[in-house]
Amino acid sequence: MDGQAILARLRERAGNGVLETHDFRGDSTAVVTRESILDLLTFCRDDAALEFDLLVDITAVDNLKFPGREDGPRFEVVYHLYSTVQNHRVRLKVRVEEDDAHVPTASVLWPIANWLEREVWDMFGVRFDGHPDLRRLLLYEEFIGHPLRKDYPIERRQPLIGPKV
Amino acid sequence: MGVGAFFTGKLDEAIGWARKFSIFQYPFVTACCGMEYMATACSHYDVDRFGAGLPRFSPRQADVLFVVGTISHKMAPVLKRVYDQMCEPKWVVAFGVCTCTGGFYNNYATVQGIDTVIPVDVYIPGCPPRPESVIDGLMKLQDKIAAGAQRF
Numbered sequence: 001m002d003g004q005a006i007l008a009r010l011r012e013r014a015g016n017g018v019l020e021t022h023d024f025r026g027d028s029t030a031v032v033t034r035e036s037i038l039d040l041l042t043f044c045r046d047d048a049a050l051e052f053d054l055l056v057d058i059t060a061v062d063n064l065k066f067p068g069r070e071d072g073p074r075f076e077v078v079y080h081l082y083s084t085v086q087n088h089r090v091r092l093k094v095r096v097e098e099d100d101a102h103v104p105t106a107s108v109l110w111p112i113a114n115w116l117e118r119e120v121w122d123m124f125g126v127r128f129d130g131h132p133d134l135r136r137l138l139l140y141e142e143f144i145g146h147p148l149r150k151d152y153p154i155e156r157r158q159p160l161i162g163p164k165v
Numbered sequence: 166m167g168v169g170a171f172f173t174g175k176l177d178e179a180i181g182w183a184r185k186f187s188i189f190q191y192p193f194v195t196a197c198c199g200m201e202y203m204a205t206a207c208s209h210y211d212v213d214r215f216g217a218g219l220p221r222f223s224p225r226q227a228d229v230l231f232v233v234g235t236i237s238h239k240m241a242p243v244l245k246r247v248y249d250q251m252c253e254p255k256w257v258v259a260f261g262v263c264t265c266t267g268g269f270y271n272n273y274a275t276v277q278g279i280d281t282v283i284p285v286d287v288y289i290p291g292c293p294p295r296p297e298s299v300i301d302g303l304m305k306l307q308d309k310i311a312a313g314a315q316r317f
Contacts, residue, residue, distance in 0.1 A: 139274075140239050147273040154272065160281060161242055 001049065003028030006090050009050065013043050019095075029091040037079075037094050038104045044081055044090065045109055052081035052090065055106065058116035060124040064150040074098040075126055079106070102127040123148035181311035184228075184254070186216035188306070191227035193247060196234025198261035201293035210296040215303050224250040229306065230283075235263040236276045248283045254315075256286045256306060260299070265290050 001009075003023040010030050011018045017036025022029050032040055044052040061076040063069040073095035082089050094103050105128040106113040117128040118137035125146035128134060136143065142161050145152055194202060206212050206220070213219075221227040224247045236244055248257065259279055262268040265288045267277035279285060286309060289302035 143238075143273075152273070156273065157277070158238060158273065160276070161238065 001086065001088055003088075003090070006050065006088060009047070010040060010043075010090075013047075014040055026089075027091070028089070029093060031093045031095065034094050034096060034103055037092065038106070038109075040092060041079065041081075041106055041109055044092075050090075051083045051085045054082045054084055055110040055112055055116070056080040056082050056089075058106070058113060058120055060120045060126055060148075062124060062148065062150045075101055075124060077103050077120065077126055096126065101125060102129050104129050105131040107131055122146070125149065177315045178311075180315040181313065184315070185307040185310040188215065188217040188229050188303075188310075189219055189221045189227050190217055190229045190231045190258075191222070191224050191247070191251070192220050192231045192233055193244060194231075194233040195236060195240060196261075196263065198233045198263070198293040201296065201299070202231065202233045202260060205296040205299045210300060212300065212303060215300070215307060217303060224248075225252060227251055228255060230255065230257045231260055232257065232264045232279050233260040235268070235270055236279050236282070237274050238276055239274075241276050241279075241282050244279065245282050256310065257283055258302060258306060259285045259288045260302075261294060262290045262292045268292060 003026060007021040007023060007028050007030055011021065014032060014036045017033050017040065019031045019033060021031070044050050057080040059078050061078060062074060063072060063076065064074055075096050075098065077094045077096065079092040080089070081092070096103060103126065105117060107117060107128075108130070114132065115137055117131055118133070118135060120126050121128065121134055122136040122138055123146055139147070140161060143158055145156070192199075192202060204210065206218070211218070217229070224230070230248055230251060232244065248255075259265045263270060263275070264279045267275050271277075276282060287302045287306045289299055291298055294302075
């Protein structure tokens with residue numbers, strides 16, 4: 001399916017759950033609400049026409065200092081999906097506010113989402129509701145803060161950790 | 166100077182001379198500097214001329230800890246433990262600018278100089294250091310080993 005058809009199918013499924021879409025040179029993106037993301041991901045995976053069997057990546061964007069978006073929802077959680085059967089891709093985005101930064105987990109749909117979501121939690125501090133084991137993935141337990149947030153000071157030094165006795 | 170001090174001094178010199186030509190190094194290689202370390206260790210530059218040709222891959226059998234490459238905060242406890250496992254007498258060489266100061270990795274993940282974790286005897290800056298500067302650092306380390314008071 002081409003990008004327009006995928007986005008049309010998503011709009012058909014979720015209705016008002018899809019806030020906006022754009023499709024630029026094969027890069028098709030749908031911005032969806034937090035309430036509908038889990039349903040849409042399930043639909044993407046299970047629908048016979050879409051067949052997105054591979055979750056390529058989950059990441060996030062901090063729009064704190066993004067020109068024109070300083071006042072909008074601060075974080076965007078981004079899902080990249082790929083269909084190995086039909087060779088098409090789609091990107092889903094969920095916008096969340098800073099003081100309400102949580103989205104439902106996708107680890108029930110794709111096991112790889114477990115680690116991807118732990119990385120997003122580690123770097124951006126976005127929580128994933130229902131995640132079985134939401135610990136830091138790359139950094140260590142003693143680390144304070146989330147370093148890929150735009151307000152994390154680049155000069156901040158974390159306390160050194162010694163060997164575990 | 167008494168006769169006893171004379172002999173102790175001569176013994177120190179003899180042991181220092183022996184120790185400086187039997188450097189068993191432990192290469193703690195974490196990053197790209199390892200390539201330059203290998204170039205230095207191979208036949209063209211040949212650190213075996215300085216008695217440092219036999220790397221030991223167990224810290225318990227090594228005299229000199231070569232820290233080659235960027236050390237992250239998560240790696241720092243491992244480095245400390247490796248250092249603690251080495252027997253006295255022991256020396257540490259910081260190889261490359263990342264181990265000396267953190268280099269251009271001025272960020273949340275990188276230790277800003279391994280001397281915040283373990284004591285360092287010789288710093289070899291460079292990104293990566295040329296084999297000539299590594300050999301220069303090694304010779305400085307030899308001088309330091311030979312000149313120091315020998316504990317045994």
